[in-house]
Amino acid sequence: MDVTEISARLGILELTSRYTDAIVREDIEACRDCWTEDAAWHVAGNHLRGRDEIIAFYQKQTGGWPHVRHLAHNPILRIKGQKAEGRWQITETLCAPDGSSMLFLGVYEDTYACEDGTWRFAERRLEFIYRGPLGLKKDLFTPLGKLDRPF
Numbered sequence: 001m002d003v004t005e006i007s008a009r010l011g012i013l014e015l016t017s018r019y020t021d022a023i024v025r026e027d028i029e030a031c032r033d034c035w036t037e038d039a040a041w042h043v044a045g046n047h048l049r050g051r052d053e054i055i056a057f058y059q060k061q062t063g064g065w066p067h068v069r070h071l072a073h074n075p076i077l078r079i080k081g082q083k084a085e086g087r088w089q090i091t092e093t094l095c096a097p098d099g100s101s102m103l104f105l106g107v108y109e110d111t112y113a114c115e116d117g118t119w120r121f122a123e124r125r126l127e128f129i130y131r132g133p134l135g136l137k138k139d140l141f142t143p144l145g146k147l148d149r150p151f
Contacts, residue, residue, distance in 0.1 A: 008077075008114065008119070009077055011118070011119040012075075012084055012086060012112055012119050013075065014119070015034060015112065015118075016072050016075070016088065018030060018034055019034045019072075019121070020070045020072050023068060023070040024068065026062075026068075028058075028059065031055065032051055034120055034121055035051045035054055035055075035121050036051070036113050036115065036120045036121065036122045037050065037051055038050055038122075039051060039054060039120070039121055039122055039123060040123040040124075041054045041121075041123070041124045042123075042124070042125040042126070043057075043124070043126040044126070044128070064097045065094055065095065065096060065097060066095050066097070067094060067095035068093075068094050068095075069092065069094075070090065070092045071090065071092070072088045072090050073088065073089050073090075073091070074089045075087070075088050082113065083111070083112065083113055083114070083122070084111070084112040084119075085109075085111055086108075086109075086112065087107060087108065087109050087110070088108040088110070089105075089106075089107055090104070090106050090107070090108060091104070091105055092104040092105075092106075093134065101133065102131070102133060102134060103130065103131075103133070103134045104128060104130065104131050105129045105131075106126050106128040106129050106130075106131075107126070107127050108124055108125065108126055109124070109125040110123065110124050110125075111123040111124075
């Protein structure tokens, strides 16, 4: 691994940290800055294109939720010059406006682009493994075999 690849990996780790921090702090502008202008986000059956559409969808989905904690972990990254691909596991806990609590577990599959020295999401796909109440039961999980695509 050379210095350029190490720098890219650190930049992508920083990007993901900026993104999760923006979600937790409800900082819409910081979240917006994590995406390329023409980015794509595929989430929960929705296929969004462009920063504005992504942010509008995000605001609609999370507005009024008093608690959102978004954690990204276990990254696997493949660097290709000023572009890269990655996979992250996510854990998200939420408290809905009605006081109920939820847990989301999933996998992000990302494409990144480096623009003027800053890494951004060019495309994100979020596949949920579990979405439901915080009280977990063994039979509520989707088997990981569903995600058997090698990276």
